[in-house]
Amino acid sequence: MIEVKDLHKAFDGSPVLKGISTVFEKGKTNLIIGQSGSGKTVFMKCLLGLIIPDSGTICYEGQIYSQLTPEQQRDLRQEMGMVFQGSALFDSMTVEGNVMFPLEMFARQSRSEMQDRVEFVLRRVNLADAHKKYPAEISGGMQKRVAIARAIVMNPKYLFCDEPNSGLDPRTAILIDNLIQEITREYNITTVINTHDMNSVMEIGEKIVFLKDGIKEWEGTNRDIFRTDNEAVSNFVYSSELFKKVRQMYLEERD
Numbered sequence: 118m119i120e121v122k123d124l125h126k127a128f129d130g131s132p133v134l135k136g137i138s139t140v141f142e143k144g145k146t147n148l149i150i151g152q153s154g155s156g157k158t159v160f161m162k163c164l165l166g167l168i169i170p171d172s173g174t175i176c177y178e179g180q181i182y183s184q185l186t187p188e189q190q191r192d193l194r195q196e197m198g199m200v201f202q203g204s205a206l207f208d209s210m211t212v213e214g215n216v217m218f219p220l221e222m223f224a225r226q227s228r229s230e231m232q233d234r235v236e237f238v239l240r241r242v243n244l245a246d247a248h249k250k251y252p253a254e255i256s257g258g259m260q261k262r263v264a265i266a267r268a269i270v271m272n273p274k275y276l277f278c279d280e281p282n283s284g285l286d287p288r289t290a291i292l293i294d295n296l297i298q299e300i301t302r303e304y305n306i307t308t309v310i311n312t313h314d315m316n317s318v319m320e321i322g323e324k325i326v327f328l329k330d331g332i333k334e335w336e337g338t339n340r341d342i343f344r345t346d347n348e349a350v351s352n353f354v355y356s357s358e359l360f361k362k363v364r365q366m367y368l369e370e371r372d
Contacts, residue, residue: 118143119164119275119307124173126159133159134170135331144305146298146321148312151328152353158279160328161311165277166194177275195223198268198306200278200297204260206252206267212239213248216267223271238266242296258289262296269300276301276308282317290314294321315354318342327353 119141126134133156141147149157162168164175166182175182177193185193206215213235220231239245242262252260261281268276278297282290298321301308310317318325322339327350335350342354 118178119309120174120176121164122174122176124160124163124175125171126163126168127171133331134163136173137328137331137333138173139326139333139336141307141309142324143307144302145323146301146308146310147324147326148310148318148322149326149328150312150318150353151334154330155328156331157311157328161277161279161309164309165197165199166190195271196274198271198273198276200261200264200268200276200281202280202283204252204257204264206260206263208252210251211248212244212250212252212255212263215252215263216270219267219271234270235266238270241269241300242266256289257284258286258292261285261289261293265293265296265300269304269306272304274306276306278308278310278312280312280314281310282312282314287316290316291320297321318354 121140122138124134124137125132137156137160149160151157159168163170169183180189180193182190182193207218210218216235216238217231220226220234224231226234236245236248239248242265244259244262244266247255247259247263252263255263265281276297281293281297285293294317297308297310300306312318319339322342325337325339325342326333327335329349335345335347337345342350345351
């Protein structure tokens with residue numbers, strides 16, 4: 118679990134985060150949504166320890182990040198897995214080499230133990246036959262699965278995903294969403310996803326935090342979002358006719 122209390126951050130005197138408080142729950146897919154410029158990226162970078170907030174606290178399983186020693190902060194960051202927007206794979210490394218990289222950098226295991234772990238996570242993301250391929254030789258969806266395998270190879274407590282469906286076709290995006298949700302539940306990870314994808318919101322939004330102009334405007338589940346009377350949320354989520362129809366069908370069924 119990650120608990121955020123009254124988080125503030127400004128750059129050159131301009132506030133970006135304006136007192137955000139929320140809880141990201143373990144074993145659930147927690148989504149951060151909002152328009153460009155709402156503060157989503159800065160918020161996630163604060164959660165990752167890449168940006169230091171001006172005030173407020175971020176608490177990981179009872180540990181307040183700002184009160185930890187540099188060594189403790191480093192150890193905590195090693196418990197975080199990250200899936201980047203563009204996958205961020207090393208082109209010169211094979212799939213196996215990309216997934217092995219965090220283990221070689223940080224793990225205290227024998228080579229055979231690391232090899233076993235790599236093979237396990239590649240099987241988990243359905244890439245058992247892709248070990249020796251290079252990123253340029255596989256599809257965008259497969260690259261994303263490699264990125265997920267690399268993010269979980271260290272068995273993290275926290276998984277962060279920045280626009281994991283960026284550049285993917287709708288069918289592949291659904292597969293990636295389902296994979297992330299399955300892994301979150303299977304390993305009881307606290308997963309935080311930064312997304313613009315409304316399909317992701319509807320499908321796997323077990324906890325949704327909607328930011329607007331650096332403020333937490335709304336939070337709830339993907340079921341709650343159908344019923345909300347918050348105008349800012351409705352204008353953002355139901356900007357397309359398709360989602361307006363889906364919402365109307367849901368409300369009619371409830372009646």
